[in-house]
Amino acid sequence: MDKPNYPHESIASLDSLAKVLGLSPKRMQAIADKVEQSYSAYALPEKNRTVFEPKFELKKIQKRINSRIFELVDFPIYLQGGIKAAKKRDYVENAKIHAHAETLISLDIRKFYTNIKVEQVRKIYQYFFKFPKDVTDILIKLTTYKGCVPQGGCTSSYLANLVFFNSEYRLVSSFRGKGVNYSRLLDDVTLSSSKNLDSESCSDLIKPVVNMFKLHGLRLNNKKTKIEYRGKANKGFEVTGLWVEHRKPKLRRSERRYIRQLVYNCEIRYTIDRTSNEYHELWNKTSGQVAKLNRLEHPQAKSLRKRLSDILPEYDKYDTHKIKLLTSKLLEVPKEQHSKIGRINEFNKLMYKLGILSRSNKKLAKSLKNTLKSHYKSVPTKKVYWYG
Numbered sequence: 001m002d003k004p005n006y007p008h009e010s011i012a013s014l015d016s017l018a019k020v021l022g023l024s025p026k027r028m029q030a031i032a033d034k035v036e037q038s039y040s041a042y043a044l045p046e047k048n049r050t051v052f053e054p055k056f057e058l059k060k061i062q063k064r065i066n067s068r069i070f071e072l073v074d075f076p077i078y079l080q081g082g083i084k085a086a087k088k089r090d091y092v093e094n095a096k097i098h099a100h101a102e103t104l105i106s107l108d109i110r111k112f113y114t115n116i117k118v119e120q121v122r123k124i125y126q127y128f129f130k131f132p133k134d135v136t137d138i139l140i141k142l143t144t145y146k147g148c149v150p151q152g153g154c155t156s157s158y159l160a161n162l163v164f165f166n167s168e169y170r171l172v173s174s175f176r177g178k179g180v181n182y183s184r185l186l187d188d189v190t191l192s193s194s195k196n197l198d199s200e201s202c203s204d205l206i207k208p209v210v211n212m213f214k215l216h217g218l219r220l221n222n223k224k225t226k227i228e229y230r231g232k233a234n235k236g237f238e239v240t241g242l243w244v245e246h247r248k249p250k251l252r253r254s255e256r257r258y259i260r261q262l263v264y265n266c267e268i269r270y271t272i273d274r275t276s277n278e279y280h281e282l283w284n285k286t287s288g289q290v291a292k293l294n295r296l297e298h299p300q301a302k303s304l305r306k307r308l309s310d311i312l313p314e315y316d317k318y319d320t321h322k323i324k325l326l327t328s329k330l331l332e333v334p335k336e337q338h339s340k341i342g343r344i345n346e347f348n349k350l351m352y353k354l355g356i357l358s359r360s361n362k363k364l365a366k367s368l369k370n371t372l373k374s375h376y377k378s379v380p381t382k383k384v385y386w387y388g
Helices: 014-021 025-033 056-068 091-097 118-128 133-143 156-162 168-177 199-215 253-272 277-295 301-309 317-331 341-357 362-375 382-387
Strands: 039-044 049-054 103-108 180-185 188-193 226-229
Touching: 014 025, 014 056, 014 133, 025 056, 025 133, 049 056, 056 133, 056 382, 091 180, 091 188, 103 199, 118 133, 118 156, 168 180, 168 199, 188 199, 253 277, 253 301, 277 301, 317 341, 317 362, 341 362, 341 382
Parallel strands: none
Antiparallel strands: 039 049, 103 188, 103 226, 180 188
């Protein structure tokens, strides 16, 4: 299957859409009408971009659009990013598609999300899902912001995966006939061949991809275009950040050495001060890097994880006192407020901290946990809160 497929009946009316999303039609319309005030903007200077996070009412409805509409789509395997699927899809699986290549071509779509305009989104709802105009119009309101797809929106990655729904599959089929693999992880497109292709052949492969971008109002980021060959000196030979020179996605030796050094740094720091914020941050950072090694099935991942498990961060007396105060504060919250998202977040964060406290004071942590659980019997999980 090369073409995305929605194997379900169309949502034929606003009443039906409201029922699917678990809202009254009036409430759904009210949220849609105030969508311009329903995002918080956060600048990411290091990436030179701004993300827009939906506020909780809109976030809840977007998560339901995902689980009750977008996650019902059958996505082809060449789409690798931002999709919830039975078989894992991420940067590692994306790299595996191209691990046996001799020639790699990496392309990047310039300012992807902000250049997916309302008209492109309209085509997705109207022609892919075959929703009627009134359903399409309200879904556009609920999933776009200021005329485009917002980077940071819950539904944005699914819209990004569907933007080429009526043209990308033809390209994939054409490339397959030429012995060329194609994959896309949101705005990163990778082409690969088991042959050493000359520059003219590479250009002939790039052109139809660029034409597809243009057809949908998108542009190639020329600065990030790369053509690489296996075994060539001083070349990266990477797919979405992973080295595939040895026919299996890996981290480079220098990156693996860096992670081992982080673990060693944790061990040294642990003997000095295992309770400081700096140590907690260092351990968490290191744990994330070791998880990456484990995801790549690196043989050292297990031993590094064992070393980290022997030097877990702990809390000192001051932090223990703060946790006791936080517990007392949460116990004062009346039960009718337990289902609010702010309280759910506070409860979950405190339970996490009590897990850390149990490393140094198991008896106190257990007592506080039991008291909290007794008081917060009705608190829903985040999954229940968001998806209903």
